[in-house]
Amino acid sequence: MKDRGNLTPIYFVGPHIILFLVFILIPSVFGIYASFTSWNLVSDPQWIGLDNYRTILADSDSTFYNQFFNGMKNTLIFVALSVPLLIIIPLAIAVALEHKELKFASLFQTLVYIPGLVSISAAALIWSLIFNKQLGVANNLLGSEVVWSANQPYAWIIIIIITVWAGIGGNMIIYRAGINGVSQDLYESAEIDGAGPVRKFWSITLPSIKFPLIYTMVMTTAGAFNVFAQPLMMTDGGPRQSTTVLMMYIRDLAFSHGESIAGLASAMAVMLGLVILVISAIQYYIMNRNATT
Template structure:
C-alpha cells in the first residue's frame, strides 16, 4: 500500500525529468536527500543550536531573548540562595542516581535471560515474546499499571506480601519501585541483542574449554563475555543515554516524591519552560545543556573504557 503511493509519485517525477533533457547541472541528488535535509535543519539542527544560544539568554518563550552571558549557568551552578540551584543539584543528582541504579540491572538481567534462553528451553518463543513485550508499551500505560500494583491500600503486591509498605511515597521503597518498574519495562531490546550475540559464539570454543576442565563460570568470563563485548558496549552506551532521559516513570509513579527525592532534571526542565506561570526557558535551556553535556561525557567515558581492552 505504502509503496505504491510512493512509486506513483516518483514515476511522475521520472517522466518530468526525462522530458527536461539530459546533461545539465545535476540537481537530482538533492531531490533525494533534500527533503530530509530540510526537515533535519528546521527540526533538529536549528533548534539544537538555538537551544544552546538561549541558555545564555533570559528568554521567556514569548518575547525576544536578551543575552545575559553566563548568568543562567552561574545561577544554577553556584548561587546557593536560588531555587534553580536546588533544582539543578537535586534533579541532576537524582538523574545520576537513577542511571546508576538502573543501568547495571538493565545489562545484567537481560544478559542472564539471554543466557537462559540460549540453553534452548521448552517454550523459548513464549519466554522471548513475554520478556520483550513491555518495551512495546508506552511509559504512561506501564506506570498506570504499576501505580495500581504498588498501591498501599488496594495494590496486590502489599496484599500478597501481607505488608502495608508505602512503595511510592517512602524511601528507599520509591527508588526500589522505580528501578523494578524500569527493568520490567525496558530490558527487552537488550535481551534480544544478547540472544543474537550468544547465538553467534561457536560451540567449539566451549567444548575445547570443557576438555581443558574449565568451569561454567570460567567459561562465562573467559569465552562468553569477551565474545559479546561489542554488543555489551553498544547496549551500555544506548541504555545509559536512555536512562539519562528518564522522565515518565518518576513523573507518574512517585510524582518526584517523597519530598523531591525522585524528581529528575527533565521534570524541572519541563516545569521551568512549559509549566504554569511565566516561562523561564533560559534557565530551562541551561539545565538541558548541562544534562546534554553529562550524557555526552558519560558516553565518551564508557566508550573509551569498554573499547580499550583490545
C-alpha cells in the same frame, strides 16, 4: 539516465537528513543559544551571556541552584540503580536462553520483550495499580499497607521496577543476536577441554559480545540520564522532591503555569547534555580499550 542514477542515494538518505536537521540539529543549536538568553517562550530572547549558568552553578542562594543540584543528584541515583540492572539482567537472560536444555526459549524471550512495546503511560498505570495501598497486589501479597509512592526507599523501588520491567527486553535481544553469532565450534572445543559454563561465559561469550555490550552500556546510560516519565507518573517527584529528577525541573521551568523561564531551563538542559556526553565518552573509551586489549 546516468545523472539520475547518481541521485538515487539522495532519495534514500535525504529524508533522514531532513529529519535530523529539523528535529535534532536545529533544535539543539537553538537550545544552546537560548541558554545564553533571558526568554519566556513568548517575547524575543534577550542575550545575557553566562548569567543563567552562573545562577544554576554558582549562586548557592538561588532556588534554581538548589533545583539543579537536587535534580542532578536524583538523576544520578536513578542512573546508579537502574543501569547495572538493565545491563546484567538482560545479559543473564540472554545467556540462560542459549542453554540447549531450556524448553520454550522463544516463548520466554517473547514474554520478556513484550513489556518494551508498552507505552510508559500504560506501564505506569499498571504498576500504580499493583502498588496501590488498598487494592494493590504487592501489599496483599506482603500483608502490608505501605504507601509506596510516598515513602523512601519504596518510591525508588517502584520507579526502578517499572524501568527494568520495561527496558530489559530490548537489551536482551541485542545480546542474543551477539551470542548467536558465536561459532558453536568454540563452545564444543571448550567443553572438550573441560571448560564449565562460567569459564565459557568469561572466555567465549563475553569477549564475543563486547561491541553489543559497549553499545547497550552507552545508550542505556544516556537514556537513564534523560529519565522523566517514570518518576513523574509513579511518584510525582515525591516524597519531598526525593525523586524529582533534573528533566522534571527543566520541564517545570520551561512550561510552568506562571512565567516561563526557558533560558534557565535551556541552560540546565545543556549542562545535562554535557554530563551525558562526558560520561558516554568515558564509558566508550574504557570499554573499547578493554575490548581491544
